[in-house]
Amino acid sequence: MKPFLQKIGDRLLDKFSNNMHNVILVLPSKRSELFLKHYISKAVDGSIFLPKFYTIEEFLESVSGLHILDNISLTFRLYNSYLKTPSLKNINFEDFLNWSNLILYDFNDIERSLVNSKDIYTNLKNVKELDSWGVKDWSFSNDSTSDSQKKFINFYESLYALHTNFNHSLLAEGVAYQGLSYRIASEKVYKSKFSDKKIWFVGLNALTKSEESVINYFKEKNIARIFWDADVFYFQNKLHEAGSFLREQRKRWSDIDFKWVGDFFSKEKEKFQIIACPNNISQARATAQIISDFSHHDLKNSNTAIILSDESLLLPVLNNLPESVKQLNVTMGNPLIKSSLFDFLDLVITMQTNSLDYKNRNFYYKDVINLIEHPYFIKLNKQEFCVEFKKYITKNNIIHINTDDFSNLNFSQTSTNFLFYFWKDISDGINCFEGLFLSLEKILIDRNAIYESEIVKAFSKNIFILKELIEDFNFDIKLKTFRQIFKQLLFNEVTPFKGEPLKGVQLMGLLETRTLDFKNIIVLSVNEGVLPKAKSMDSLIPYDLRRYYNLPTYSERDALFAYHFYRLIQRASNISLLYNSEMKNFNSGEKSRYITQLLSEYQSSEMEHLVYKGEGFDSISPSRLIIKNVGLESKIKQWALNGVSPSAISKYINCPISFYYYYLANIRVEETLNEYADASSVGSIIHSTLDQFYNLGVLEKKHLIENKSLILNEIEKQFKNQFSKDNNIKGKNYLLLEATKKLVSDFLNLELKLLNKSNMDKVIVEILAKEKELNYNLLIDEINFNIKGLVDRIDRVGDLYRIIDYKTGLVQSSDLVFDDFNDLIKNPKKNKSLQLLIYSYLYLKSNPNTLKQQVVAGNFSFRNIKEEFIVVSKRISSRDIRPLNINQQNLIEIENILKSILKSIIYDDFQQTEDFSRCEWCEYKQICKR
Numbered sequence: 001m002k003p004f005l006q007k008i009g010d011r012l013l014d015k016f017s018n019n020m021h022n023v024i025l026v027l028p029s030k031r032s033e034l035f036l037k038h039y040i041s042k043a044v045d046g047s048i049f050l051p052k053f054y055t056i057e058e059f060l061e062s063v064s065g066l067h068i069l070d071n072i073s074l075t076f077r078l079y080n081s082y083l084k085t086p087s088l089k090n091i092n093f094e095d096f097l098n099w100s101n102l103i104l105y106d107f108n109d110i111e112r113s114l115v116n117s118k119d120i121y122t123n124l125k126n127v128k129e130l131d132s133w134g135v136k137d138w139s140f141s142n143d144s145t146s147d148s149q150k151k152f153i154n155f156y157e158s159l160y161a162l163h164t165n166f167n168h169s170l171l172a173e174g175v176a177y178q179g180l181s182y183r184i185a186s187e188k189v190y191k192s193k194f195s196d197k198k199i200w201f202v203g204l205n206a207l208t209k210s211e212e213s214v215i216n217y218f219k220e221k222n223i224a225r226i227f228w229d230a231d232v233f234y235f236q237n238k239l240h241e242a243g244s245f246l247r248e249q250r251k252r253w254s255d256i257d258f259k260w261v262g263d264f265f266s267k268e269k270e271k272f273q274i275i276a277c278p279n280n281i282s283q284a285r286a287t288a289q290i291i292s293d294f295s296h297h298d299l300k301n302s303n304t305a306i307i308l309s310d311e312s313l314l315l316p317v318l319n320n321l322p323e324s325v326k327q328l329n330v331t332m333g334n335p336l337i338k339s340s341l342f343d344f345l346d347l348v349i350t351m352q353t354n355s356l357d358y359k360n361r362n363f364y365y366k367d368v369i370n371l372i373e374h375p376y377f378i379k380l381n382k383q384e385f386c387v388e389f390k391k392y393i394t395k396n397n398i399i400h401i402n403t404d405d406f407s408n409l410n411f412s413q414t415s416t417n418f419l420f421y422f423w424k425d426i427s428d429g430i431n432c433f434e435g436l437f438l439s440l441e442k443i444l445i446d447r448n449a450i451y452e453s454e455i456v457k458a459f460s461k462n463i464f465i466l467k468e469l470i471e472d473f474n475f476d477i478k479l480k481t482f483r484q485i486f487k488q489l490l491f492n493e494v495t496p497f498k499g500e501p502l503k504g505v506q507l508m509g510l511l512e513t514r515t516l517d518f519k520n521i522i523v524l525s526v527n528e529g530v531l532p533k534a535k536s537m538d539s540l541i542p543y544d545l546r547r548y549y550n551l552p553t554y555s556e557r558d559a560l561f562a563y564h565f566y567r568l569i570q571r572a573s574n575i576s577l578l579y580n581s582e583m584k585n586f587n588s589g590e591k592s593r594y595i596t597q598l599l600s601e602y603q604s605s606e607m608e609h610l611v612y613k614g615e616g617f618d619s620i621s622p623s624r625l626i627i628k629n630v631g632l633e634s635k636i637k638q639w640a641l642n643g644v645s646p647s648a649i650s651k652y653i654n655c656p657i658s659f660y661y662y663y664l665a666n667i668r669v670e671e672t673l674n675e676y677a678d679a680s681s682v683g684s685i686i687h688s689t690l691d692q693f694y695n696l697g698v699l700e701k702k703h704l705i706e707n708k709s710l711i712l713n714e715i716e717k718q719f720k721n722q723f724s725k726d727n728n729i730k731g732k733n734y735l736l737l738e739a740t741k742k743l744v745s746d747f748l749n750l751e752l753k754l755l756n757k758s759n760m761d762k763v764i765v766e767i768l769a770k771e772k773e774l775n776y777n778l779l780i781d782e783i784n785f786n787i788k789g790l791v792d793r794i795d796r797v798g799d800l801y802r803i804i805d806y807k808t809g810l811v812q813s814s815d816l817v818f819d820d821f822n823d824l825i826k827n828p829k830k831n832k833s834l835q836l837l838i839y840s841y842l843y844l845k846s847n848p849n850t851l852k853q854q855v856v857a858g859n860f861s862f863r864n865i866k867e868e869f870i871v872v873s874k875r876i877s878s879r880d881i882r883p884l885n886i887n888q889q890n891l892i893e894i895e896n897i898l899k900s901i902l903k904s905i906i907y908d909d910f911q912q913t914e915d916f917s918r919c920e921w922c923e924y925k926q927i928c929k930r
């Protein structure tokens with residue numbers, strides 16, 4: 001079917017031949033202009049005089065003689081007028097930004113709908129009057145209004161004064177917002193320079209009163225024609241919302257303008273499918289699958305359009321496009337605040353504004369880490385630098401980062417050192433961003449990254465405007481509120497992606513499709529609440545008042561989108577409408593009523609209703625995830641040589657695949673910096689302190705008594721080193737320090753109590769080893785396993801040898817009881833016993849003479865000190881549990897356990913644990929999808 005704009009091109013050539021210099025074409029968008037020019041150029045040989053092209057907004061702007069300003073400039077001017085309106089309460093800029101967009105939206109609607117602002121803003125109090133207008137459920141129509149209602153009425157009425165002041169100030173400058181420019185155009189149209197031209201208005205739809213008024217003027221002068229694009233399917237059906245605007249226009253203007261209304265929906269479509277997708281990502285994947293079936297010709301020659309009703313799907317769609325799409329033209333605006341660059345700038349602002357909370361202007365380490373891990377920071381710096389920096393602050397446990405820390409790392413040598421200068425005011429922030437954009441533009445140009453360059457340019461432009469406005473208006477804007485201002489001001493801004501519109505696959509929003517026709521159409525997110533949008537308006541004017549004054553409401557917005565939707569599919573021959581069927585939130589997962597309407601009304605072709613199952617993307621069932629033990633020999637040998645610790649053995653018992661991830665695949669969760677003392681740092685502090693104050697040889701009561709306070713002081717000192725910069729332990733860390741001192745003090749008391757007993761029994765306690773590294777090589781099937789362990793203490797109480805592990809956590813005696821040695825292989829909960837037995841094995845292998853003595857292994861549990869020394873024990877019967885004497889026979893049992901586990905590591909596949917409770921705190925949950 002011939003596209004609408006091609007027909008317009010033919011018609012122009014037919015009517016004006018090759019000379020159109022006196023003709024003006026008014027279209028809905030720049031894109032329409034490009035396509036129309038393309039069709040004209042295809043139809044003629046040689047050069048011709050083209051008509052003059054305008055978008056409808058440009059046309060009215062030109063008639064009005066006013067320059068339409070961007071949203072940021074309007075917001076600053078609006079606040080300036082606000083401050084000069086005496087009836088309005090003085091508020092700061094940040095608070096003002098919370099609703100400035102609503103006010104601008106309302107002013108815009110009032111003006112372009114040619115409504116009297118005074119009527120709208122001064123009638124709220126006349127509730128009785130509203131009753132007589134027949135407006136139902138008017139919330140102010142009660143006899144007594146509440147205090148908050150009164151406040152709202154007063155504020156609301158003051159908006160009239162603001163509106164008047166604002167308009168005056170803009171007109172004095174020769175500038176306007178769109179609505180104001182439209183009203184002025186309707187007032188000044190009789191002076192227009194276009195009166196001696198032929199004007200064609202092409203492909204417009206919902207006209208505002210001001211547009212109607214301007215077009216009407218030219219119609220009455222008989223120099224204008226309007227070309228509507230519609231189909232009888234919705235135009236002649238009085239109940240169809242897509243045709244409601246055109247039916248209204250028909251009452252006003254002659255039938256001749258409607259001769260172009262076609263009957264395209266009666267023709268059979270090649271393919272018409274409705275596809276339910278289980279989530280948003282699968283919509284992107286389904287799109288890729290559909291597009292893979294299109295011909296090379298259709299993909300190359302702009303015959304295919306992907307329409308995103310929800311712009312957040314832009315990146316998923318881009319990332320999933322198949323290789324057959326060689327050229328792509330993205331013509332939808334991507335909201336700046338949804339871009340990755342916005343996230344990056346937001347992190348910079350957050351780091352800077354958070355630093356204001358610290359007396360000495362330090363940066364909080366988490367803010368800095370978030371920033372340096374961001375892809376934009378990595379783009380600008382060497383990845384190694386980010387790694388180095390993280391290592392530095394983690395190693396030195398730096399919570400608050402100051403300028404010295406940056407200089408220690410030669411920060412001045414990075415290309416983004418300026419991000420870490422402390423901002424004094426908002427202009428420092430703006431200067432910083434300007435520097436950043438310059439650096440980014442340079443590297444992006446080098447990398448030919450066109451889309452990203454467009455995003456940087458869009459931010460750069462907005463920051464430039466913001467800078468000028470801050471200088472011009474000199475409002476009192478606090479640095480602390482920069483983030484909010486930045487976000488609010490960019491709220492409506494989009495990245496204008498540019499591309500070659502006449503080639504390749506077209507990716508666009510629904511509004512960008514105006515007047516365009518494509519053979520293949522894929523529309524995503526055809527969901528209720530998205531297409532059409534939910535019933536809400538960004539307006540301070542109550543719905544009933546809007547209706548009374550014929551200001552647009554969501555009904556008009558819905559009708560407008562219905563028109564764009566139906567018009568888009570009327571000529572297409574291959575249509576796929578996708579919707580997200582995920583029932584996550586209330587009302588989501590529901591297909592749009594446009595689909596329901598089509599399913600019940602459209603008869604000309606069969607409509608397939610399909611479900612996308614994601615063939616080829618099906619993820620493997622998590623319970624079946626297995627790593628085959630092939631080709632891993634060298635990795636296993638290397639690990640065996642590096643050292644087999646009891647924790648590695650325990651990890652394997654707990655979950656073989658987590659062992660594989662950690663020790664063979666080397667997938668490690670990055671070490672994080674501890675702001676608060678956690679169990680592991682408390683453990684290290686206690687271990688190192690005891691190591692420092694306990695000497696080898698006979699343990700004397702006197703030594704412990706004399707050193708007790710020194711030991712506690714050392715604990716405090718180490719806490720301060722690790723968790724405080726100003727030698728002051730505060731808050732949560734203070735409480736943890738006190739708790740740690742109490743644990744150690746209790747332990748020392750227990751030690752003294754046991755020494756007393758030994759003294760009474762005339763038995764000495766002798767420390768034979770402390771923090772002792774033990775090793776033993778075990779050869780299994782020609783692989784040398786270097787079994788290793790670091791044992792906290794080995795002592796002798798009389799003739800009893802004790803292998804001791806200090807546990808700062810809780811251990812109960814039942815934890816160290818096992819039934820038989822196989823228990824230790826199967827049950828991860830017995831890992832403490834296994835660890836102690838491996839230590840014992842290592843010690844006794846190196847000190848075989850000790851086997852002649854009685855040897856036990858056990859824990860001192862600092863959180864369960866009342867149980868004293870807890871010994872690994874074996875259950876003989878239900879009532880008989882005995883401490884395990886580690887003799888030759890038991891040593892063989894321990895070696896068998898080791899051999900069994902290590903053989904399994906050599907030969908078995910690595911499987912996931914079947915006990916899901918073990919996954920709860922596992923660092924590999926995401927990989928395993930558990």
Ligand code: SF4
Nearest residue numbers: 655658912919922928
């Ligand atoms: S998530 Fe579960 S199955 Fe996966 S590695 Fe961790 S413990 Fe094993």
